[in-house]
Amino acid sequence: MRTHQFFSGCLAIAATTMIAPPAQxxxxxxxxxxxxxxGVVVYNGNVPMKKIIPTKDVEVCGTPRDEPLIRLGDGKAVESAVVYLVDVSSGKEWPPAGKTPELDNEKCRFEPEVQVIPAGPLNVVNSDPVLHNTHGYYGKRTAFNLALPNKGQTIPTELPRPGTVRIDxxxxxxxxxxxxxxxNPYYSVTGSDGKFSITDVPPGDYKLVAVxxxxxxxxxxxxxxxxxxxxLDIELKKQ
Structure with missing residues (x-):
C-alpha cells in the first residue's frame, strides 16, 4: 500500500544555508x-534566464547565451534538486567508499553543477586549457580557494563539516x-525526470527538505x- 501526499509550501531560509550544521x-x-x-519534484512557475557573456577564453567558454536558472524536464520535472532528511541520529550505512568526489571545471562550467557528498575529501579538477580559480564558500566564509592554471590538473581539498557550499x-x-x-546518508538528487528515492529509512516521523x-x-x-x-509529489516555489 502506498500513501500519496502533495506539498506546495516553502520555508523562508536563505539559499546559502540550505543545510544547517548537524544537531547531533x-x-x-x-x-x-x-x-x-x-516521488517527483516539479516547478510550475516562470523559468528566468541568466545571460552568459564570456569576456575571455571564448574558444573554451563559448559565445554569449541565455541559460535557465532552473532546468525542467517533461511535466515540469526539476533536474538537480536535492531531497534529504534532517536530524537523523542513526540508520543505514553510508554508500561504500569509492572514488573521491570530484568537482570538475569543464568548458567553463562546474561538473556536476549540484552534488551531495559526505564531509571529507574532494578533488578539484581542471579539464580546460585555461586558468580557473575555483572558490568554495560555507556561507560567506571561504572553504577553499584554488588556482588551477593547467589542463588536467587536480588539487585535493577537504570539506570538513556538513553544510551548503556555493562554488564560483x-x-x-x-x-x-x-x-x-x-x-547522514538519507538523501537523493533528481535527474531530468525529477524523481527521487530515499531507501532503508527506519520507521518514524521525519523532517524532509527539498531544495x-x-x-x-x-x-x-x-x-x-x-x-x-x-x-511525495513536491512542488517547489520561488521564495
Whole structure:
C-alpha cells in the first residue's frame, strides 16, 4: 500500500544555508523493516534566464547565451534538486567508499553543477586549457580557494563539516555550482525526470527538505512505515 501526499509550501531560509550544521552525530545501526520515501519534484512557475557573456577564453567558454536558472524536464520535472532528511541520529550505512568526489571545471562550467557528498575529501579538477580559480564558500566564509592554471590538473581539498557550499570561479564570474555536504546518508538528487528515492529509512516521523538553488528550500513533515513506500509529489516555489 502506498500513501500519496502533495506539498506546495516553502520555508523562508536563505539559499546559502540550505543545510544547517548537524544537531547531533550520525551512528550507523542495523535497519530492520525500513520504509522508503519516493516521488517527483516539479516547478510550475516562470523559468528566468541568466545571460552568459564570456569576456575571455571564448574558444573554451563559448559565445554569449541565455541559460535557465532552473532546468525542467517533461511535466515540469526539476533536474538537480536535492531531497534529504534532517536530524537523523542513526540508520543505514553510508554508500561504500569509492572514488573521491570530484568537482570538475569543464568548458567553463562546474561538473556536476549540484552534488551531495559526505564531509571529507574532494578533488578539484581542471579539464580546460585555461586558468580557473575555483572558490568554495560555507556561507560567506571561504572553504577553499584554488588556482588551477593547467589542463588536467587536480588539487585535493577537504570539506570538513556538513553544510551548503556555493562554488564560483574568480576568473569566470558566471560559473556557479553547489555542493551539499550531508550529515547522514538519507538523501537523493533528481535527474531530468525529477524523481527521487530515499531507501532503508527506519520507521518514524521525519523532517524532509527539498531544495534547488533558484527556488530555495521547502521543508515538510513525513511519516515512514516499515516495509512501505511514502510517495511525495513536491512542488517547489520561488521564495
Amino acid at each position: 552525530s550520525y551512528d550507523v545501526s542495523a535497519v530492520t523493516g525500513g520504509g522508503s520515501i519516493e 570561479c574568480d576568473a569566470h564570474g558566471w560559473m556557479e555550482g553547489w555542493i551539499y555536504v550531508a550529515d 534547488q538553488p533558484f527556488t530555495g528550500p521547502m521543508e515538510m513533515s513525513v511519516s515512514v512505515e516499515g516495509g512501505k513506500a511514502t510517495t
